[in-house]
Amino acid sequence: MSPIIIKTIQFFLSLSLLIVLHELGHFIPAKLFKTRVEKFYLFFDVKFSLFKKKIGETVYGIGWLPLGGYVKIAGMIDESMDTEAMKEEPKPWEFRSKPAWQRLIIMLGGVTVNFVLAVIIYIGMAWSYGEEFIPADSLKDGFWVTEKSIGDKLGVQTGDLIVAIDGEKVQKFGSLPIEIINGNTMTIQRDGQTFEKEIPVDFIATLLEDEDKIRFITLRRPFFVGEIPDDSANKDSGLMAEDKIIAIEGREVKYFDEVKPLLEEFKSQKVELTVLRNDKQKLSIPVHISDTATVGFRPGLIDTDAMKDLGLLDIQKVKYSFLESIPAGIDKGISTLSGYVKQMKKIFNPSTGAYKGVGGFAAIGGLFPDAWNWPAFWSATAFISIILAFMNILPIPALDGGHVMFLLYEIVTGRKPSDKFLEYAQMIGFFLLIALLLFANGNDVYKWLFK
Known part of the structure; x- marks a missing residue:
C-alpha cells in the first residue's frame, strides 16, 4: 500500500x-x-x-x-x-x-x-512499551554536528556536549533538537570547559530554510567498512566488510566525522589504512583515495546497541508497572504541553521566524x-x-x-x-x-x- x-x-x-x-x-x-x-x-x-x-x-x-x-x-x-x-x-x-x-x-x-x-x-x-533512550551525558566524546553552517550559527561544534537548556539538565539525547528549538540559553561542555551561550533568537528561521537539515546533531559513530562495489578502485585491496578503520597514515581516528578531513588531505594519493578485523586482528592495508576524497566503499552501519557494547554511550531501558505508568504518563502529558506552549511563544514572536514553520493538514x-x-x-x-x-x-x-x-x-x-x-x-x-x-x-x- x-x-x-x-x-x-x-x-x-x-x-x-x-x-x-x-x-x-x-x-x-x-x-x-x-x-x-x-x-x-x-x-x-x-x-x-x-x-x-x-x-x-x-x-x-x-x-x-x-x-x-x-x-x-x-x-x-x-x-x-x-x-x-x-x-x-x-x-x-x-x-x-x-x-x-x-x-x-x-x-x-x-x-x-x-x-x-x-x-x-x-x-x-x-x-x-516502556521507554528506551540514550542519556545525554553518556556520550563519551560529545555529538557530531553534521551541518557545519547550522552548527556555526548555533555556536556548537563536533565534540561538544550540551548539558543543559535554560538551566534544565538535558536528560535524553533524542530530545535535544526540540529542546534547543524551545530554549533560550544552553550550557556547553567543550574540551573540559563548561560555558553558557545564548541560542540565537532567529535560529528556528535558520532551520526552516532547509528542513532536511533540521537533524543537524547526531551521534558520533565509528567508521566501519560497508559494501565495496565491484567498480571500486579498492575492490581488491584486501579490505573486508565490517573492518573498523582506526588510523589513516598512522593518524588515529575513532569516529566517522574524523575521517573526512584526513581523506581531503590525502586525496588522489595512496595511503595506509589501519583496520581492526573481528575486534582483534589489526591490519595495515594500502588503498587509493580518489580525487573527490572518497575510499570507494559505503560506510558500514552500526546501531546504538553495538555502540553501547563498544562503551561509547549508554542506553537506558525503563519498564513500567501499571501503577508506575500513571505518573510517567502524567509527566509526559505535562512536559509535552509545556514544550508546545514554548513553541507557540516562539511562533507569536516575529523575530524568531518560527511562523514560517506553521503547518496545516x-x-x-x-x-x-x-x-x-x-x-x-x-x-x-x-x-x-x-x-x-x-x-x-x-x-x-x-x-x-x-x-x-x-x-x-x-x-x-x-x-x-x-x-x-x-x-x-x-x-x-x-x-x-x-x-x-x-x-x-x-x-x-x-x-x-x-x-
Whole structure:
C-alpha cells in the first residue's frame, strides 16, 4: 500500500477519534445539566451530510468537510450562527438559561477530554512499551554536528556536549533538537570547559530554510567498512566488510566525522589504512583515495546497541508497572504541553521566524509514519490531542477559549455580555480562524511547490 495512503488513513482515524471525544467532552456535561443538544457531528455538514440519524432530541451525523466537528447546543451562539432562535424567550433547557458555572464546565469539557486523552495514551504507551533512550551525558566524546553552517550559527561544534537548556539538565539525547528549538540559553561542555551561550533568537528561521537539515546533531559513530562495489578502485585491496578503520597514515581516528578531513588531505594519493578485523586482528592495508576524497566503499552501519557494547554511550531501558505508568504518563502529558506552549511563544514572536514553520493538514499528516506502526500512531495522536487542547483554549471568539473568556468575565463582574455582542465576537473569531487556516495550509502548499 502506498505510504501516502497509509498516512492518510492514520490521519483520518486519529482526527475522527479526537473530534468525537472532544465533542463528547461538551455533550456529556450538557446532558448532565439537562441542556438540549440538537446536533452531534463528526466533520462539518455544509449543505448536506454523508450520514445522519435522529435519536431522541439529537441528530447524530457525519459531514463531508473534514475540518473538525461540533455539537449544536440549544440556546448557545456558536458556529451555526442560529440568531433566529436567540430572539425567542430563553427556555429552561437552553444553554443560556443555565448558571454560569454550568456553562463554564460545558465549555471546558472538550479541552479537558483532549488533555486527559493524551495522558491516558501516554500512560498506556508507558505500560505497554516502556521507554528506551540514550542519556545525554553518556556520550563519551560529545555529538557530531553534521551541518557545519547550522552548527556555526548555533555556536556548537563536533565534540561538544550540551548539558543543559535554560538551566534544565538535558536528560535524553533524542530530545535535544526540540529542546534547543524551545530554549533560550544552553550550557556547553567543550574540551573540559563548561560555558553558557545564548541560542540565537532567529535560529528556528535558520532551520526552516532547509528542513532536511533540521537533524543537524547526531551521534558520533565509528567508521566501519560497508559494501565495496565491484567498480571500486579498492575492490581488491584486501579490505573486508565490517573492518573498523582506526588510523589513516598512522593518524588515529575513532569516529566517522574524523575521517573526512584526513581523506581531503590525502586525496588522489595512496595511503595506509589501519583496520581492526573481528575486534582483534589489526591490519595495515594500502588503498587509493580518489580525487573527490572518497575510499570507494559505503560506510558500514552500526546501531546504538553495538555502540553501547563498544562503551561509547549508554542506553537506558525503563519498564513500567501499571501503577508506575500513571505518573510517567502524567509527566509526559505535562512536559509535552509545556514544550508546545514554548513553541507557540516562539511562533507569536516575529523575530524568531518560527511562523514560517506553521503547518496545516499536510504538516499534521506528516506526523504519522509511512508504514503502519501502533506506537508511532498513538504517539502522534496524543501529541495532536495536546495541540487541540491548547489551541481550543486560546481566548479567541469561536473557540472554546473565547466562550470561557466571556463566561469568566460574567462570573467575575456579574454582568453577562449581550447576545448581539457575542454574535459579533463569534463572527470576528470565525474570520480569524479562517485566516489562520488559510495561512497554515498556504505554508504547506508553498513548501510543497518551492522546497
